[in-house]
Amino acid sequence: MLGLMQQQSLLISSLIEFSDQHHGDGEVVSRRVEGDIHRYTWSDVARRSRQVANALDAQKLPEGTRIATLAWNGYRHLELYFGVSGSGRVLHTMNPRLHPEQLAWIANHAEDQVLCFDMTFLPLVQAVHSHCKTITQFVALCDADKLPEGTGIPNLVSYEAWMGQQPSTYDWPQLDENTACSLCYTSGTTGNPKGALYSHRSTVLHAYAAALPDSMCISARDSILPVVPMFHVNAWGIPYSAAMAGAKLVFPGPALDGKSVYELIEAEGVTFAAGVPTVWQMLLGHMAPAGLKFSTLNRTVIGGSACPPAMIDAFRQNYNVDVLHAWGMTELSPLGTVCTLKNKHLSLPAEQQMKLRMKQGRCIFGIDMKIVDAEGQALPHDGKSAGDLLVKGPWVIASYYKQEGGNPLVDGWFPTGDVATIDTDGFMQITDRSKDVIKSGGEWISSIDVENIAMAHPAVAMAACIGMRHPKWDERPIVCVVKKPGADVTREALLAFYEGKTAKWQIPDDVVFVDAIPLGGTGKMLKTRLREQLADYVLPGL
Amino acid sequence: MLGLMQQQSLLISSLIEFSDQHHGDGEVVSRRVEGDIHRYTWSDVARRSRQVANALDAQKLPEGTRIATLAWNGYRHLELYFGVSGSGRVLHTMNPRLHPEQLAWIANHAEDQVLCFDMTFLPLVQAVHSHCKTITQFVALCDADKLPEGTGIPNLVSYEAWMGQQPSTYDWPQLDENTACSLCYTSGTTGNPKGALYSHRSTVLHAYAAALPDSMCISARDSILPVVPMFHVNAWGIPYSAAMAGAKLVFPGPALDGKSVYELIEAEGVTFAAGVPTVWQMLLGHMAPAGLKFSTLNRTVIGGSACPPAMIDAFRQNYNVDVLHAWGMTELSPLGTVCTLKNKHLSLPAEQQMKLRMKQGRCIFGIDMKIVDAEGQALPHDGKSAGDLLVKGPWVIASYYKQEGGNPLVDGWFPTGDVATIDTDGFMQITDRSKDVIKSGGEWISSIDVENIAMAHPAVAMAACIGMRHPKWDERPIVCVVKKPGADVTREALLAFYEGKTAKWQIPDDVVFVDAIPLGGTGKMLKTRLREQLADYVLPGL
Numbered sequence A, B: 001m002l003g004l005m006q007q008q009s010l011l012i013s014s015l016i017e018f019s020d021q022h023h024g025d026g027e028v029v030s031r032r033v034e035g036d037i038h039r040y041t042w043s044d045v046a047r048r049s050r051q052v053a054n055a056l057d058a059q060k061l062p063e064g065t066r067i068a069t070l071a072w073n074g075y076r077h078l079e080l081y082f083g084v085s086g087s088g089r090v091l092h093t094m095n096p097r098l099h100p101e102q103l104a105w106i107a108n109h110a111e112d113q114v115l116c117f118d119m120t121f122l123p124l125v126q127a128v129h130s131h132c133k134t135i136t137q138f139v140a141l142c143d144a145d146k147l148p149e150g151t152g153i154p155n156l157v158s159y160e161a162w163m164g165q166q167p168s169t170y171d172w173p174q175l176d177e178n179t180a181c182s183l184c185y186t187s188g189t190t191g192n193p194k195g196a197l198y199s200h201r202s203t204v205l206h207a208y209a210a211a212l213p214d215s216m217c218i219s220a221r222d223s224i225l226p227v228v229p230m231f232h233v234n235a236w237g238i239p240y241s242a243a244m245a246g247a248k249l250v251f252p253g254p255a256l257d258g259k260s261v262y263e264l265i266e267a268e269g270v271t272f273a274a275g276v277p278t279v280w281q282m283l284l285g286h287m288a289p290a291g292l293k294f295s296t297l298n299r300t301v302i303g304g305s306a307c308p309p310a311m312i313d314a315f316r317q318n319y320n321v322d323v324l325h326a327w328g329m330t331e332l333s334p335l336g337t338v339c340t341l342k343n344k345h346l347s348l349p350a351e352q353q354m355k356l357r358m359k360q361g362r363c364i365f366g367i368d369m370k371i372v373d374a375e376g377q378a379l380p381h382d383g384k385s386a387g388d389l390l391v392k393g394p395w396v397i398a399s400y401y402k403q404e405g406g407n408p409l410v411d412g413w414f415p416t417g418d419v420a421t422i423d424t425d426g427f428m429q430i431t432d433r434s435k436d437v438i439k440s441g442g443e444w445i446s447s448i449d450v451e452n453i454a455m456a457h458p459a460v461a462m463a464a465c466i467g468m469r470h471p472k473w474d475e476r477p478i479v480c481v482v483k484k485p486g487a488d489v490t491r492e493a494l495l496a497f498y499e500g501k502t503a504k505w506q507i508p509d510d511v512v513f514v515d516a517i518p519l520g521g522t523g524k525m526l527k528t529r530l531r532e533q534l535a536d537y538v539l540p541g542l
């Protein structure tokens, strides 16, 4: 027997309609690429999103068309979030920090038709456009009179010319809630980058869960600064949850340095900010010497990489800001766990609370998790047994776009590539990583790519890339190299060999020459063993 | 193009599994009918819910079977919430305050198969059981050794005997999320009581929305006392949202007097309580003379009837408790709006904030609302124009159970029978009621029923029932009567005439004899006119 409730799809267009109707004068403030501050309201976002939808309709782009962006956090990017997805197209947010070759590969894989980009990325687009075979329209996110001549990019139009003349009324389509709404590639796996194709349903459910008091606790009383980029899993879904609550949004644009972020927080009464540890490192590095304090900030969500305990301490003790440690991934939309205390923990002594706060946190409702041993057997939630972390839930992927990499699930569970413990209270803590990737400043570096480049050098017999702890970047790669008998190469020559073959920040920080790399029974490199051998190693410059 | 996310039904069983897994030692505390305090954990709730599911399976009751309850807020009722709905049956919570005849009518209409009841209601069940044609199993919510002999009720078993021996493992079925999960009749409409048949999807979505910071803000740091009965729209959905957050639950049982409620709040560290104005009137009435204060309570949600401004003031100023005024109805699962301030209101002077707090509040995401004039034309959201309030959303009914009363929707919108204004910030305020019903102490009284009984008296030519403001009960009915020419009846005789024909509290407080009742052009009684004529009327005893 079915219930007799109204059938209404969970749609992204409902989010923007809601904030238009109920929070029309709520502010959205952006630092622009040009450096100035732009401010308008949720009603303006809604109106201009409808113009974006009309612009896409005018170009006769069918439902499902991928519209790519290369853009910072800003108001035009936000309009694309709602206009593209709301009208039934798929917003493909690309990561401008990738190597141009990788970007072209991804754009071709996604078969993007339109690319919208911030002027910062004009040189990048100039470098890649001729390799992007499916893109027929380039849109520069700028005013009509700011569009440079002679860029060499075909079919280039300014955003304002493209959408500014469109009608501002639009009937959002009543889509099936499982319709795809956005696409985000991750390079946090082995092999080619893989796309997570989110649906309206998964996005709206995630928006509810992410706004809960035990998650990011997003309300109409918040002024929210997502420092985490909108090209990183939709800025952790904050744009959607903020629209759901009618919260004020504050976008930092490209200015992620400590001074700019601090000034924006103070100027816009930011209550809540979100980002990876590296940006907070820069912020605290700016504030501490100058003795600066926050007037309104009361909490930050820190995730993407493990948050150093000293950072949690600094925020809490010196700045009275609560740090919510969170864990998630592209394949999870991204939120899986947030570290908020339970009632019974509120009376614990500070150092015991601190132990908890260092964990990645508890599942938000919707996500299920378990840890398993090498045989796939579930391990107890005793806070000691560490095992492979698996998750499932309505905002976890079922497969990657175009089935890349085959079926990722194991009995319906998604293996995260993280190794973790779970305690009796459900607090999960990442202890290790089983996937062979390195996370530096919130961005992935593929160990295999680093190794392959080294191996292409005539003097190298074998190469193993491992991540080393770094106070600013969380991890930095180094490469351990066994030379071919009789051949020779210097550290400097090998590092120079990487130039142009990968993004600059993906080049290893050091080369360590070794006699041999420990191998396991099946011939696989035993990186844990290697890491043990390098226990006393210190990264250059530290 | 569809997204590639995991398909997972939104199910009530996931809620109890979640709190079992992640909040296993979280407390659930109940004052029992016997007066003592019972305490156990979310894991116990989960285990015993599974036993309930097994007990229902053992009786071979198919999916969709209606299982009725006549019970206070308590742990066994909570187990039925999860065990009955989770296993695919429909939990039908009946209102024990209804007249026995009405109860029997409802049980027959719902075709309930099982009735679970608190011992308080034994006399009631003894009175009605022979009229309930479909019930084949009666379950007394008590220990096996507490079951009285010779009740005259056939197939009567104690709850503990019924479920206590069942296995405590159970595989919750993976139902379609639109499957019916619970049923609640409202008498807040004209005509027969009508059933709202909720689905798993509507219930889980409501649980998310109700727990948001702009709604009830339910977290794992809360200890929650739902004073609002579990037979009133599932205690406003609090059991579900509490399970979603792993919050502590505190149940008052039958003891709703000020002293009992106060003691429970203090003893159990309650942070948040929810109920209709009448119960808070009793609570404050107990506390004020004794100079009592709250140690932990920080907010209450008050709804079901308009909250008197003096009550909001008293809670805030004398007790430092935030009052969240809320509006909803059975047909809305029930939450539609909650009155939480926006960022820009936080700096307003106290009296302006107070004006806002008196409104019923803003939509929670998922609910859409509009106000229309007599022709159905949308009215502006200017805070002045008052019109019929219509709503839609995934936890609003599409129709009543068994299509009772036909299609209630107007162009997909549900007409609430309330008259309201909406201001530019989306704050809705109820100004009147277009439906002909009276709400007394959170319970509905049908004007038509009151009138029909009067009209059945040989001396009565015409009768009109209207609601009068009452400081404790919010409204009380009086009946205005035109006598037949030459006939006579006294106030006392007419009131005596009601005895036995309706529940005691539904008998009008007074009879006012009038020469004529104002009628409109179509012969309809003009109750607004009548109310104007009675402007100086004072209820007896005030």
Ligand SMILES: Nc1ncnc2c1ncn2[C@@H]1O[C@H](COP(=O)(O)O)[C@@H](O)[C@H]1O
Residues within 6 Å of the ligand: A186, A188, A233, A302, A303, A304, A305, A306, A307, A325, A326, A327, A328, A329, A330, A331, A334, A360, A416, A417, A418, A430, A433, A439, A444
């Ligand atoms: N709080 C955290 N602590 C440690 N590692 C994290 C944390 N959050 C995310 N990660 C890592 O980042 C991965 C997801 O990366 P991405 O898909 O780029 O968001 C996870 O699988 C983890 O390896």
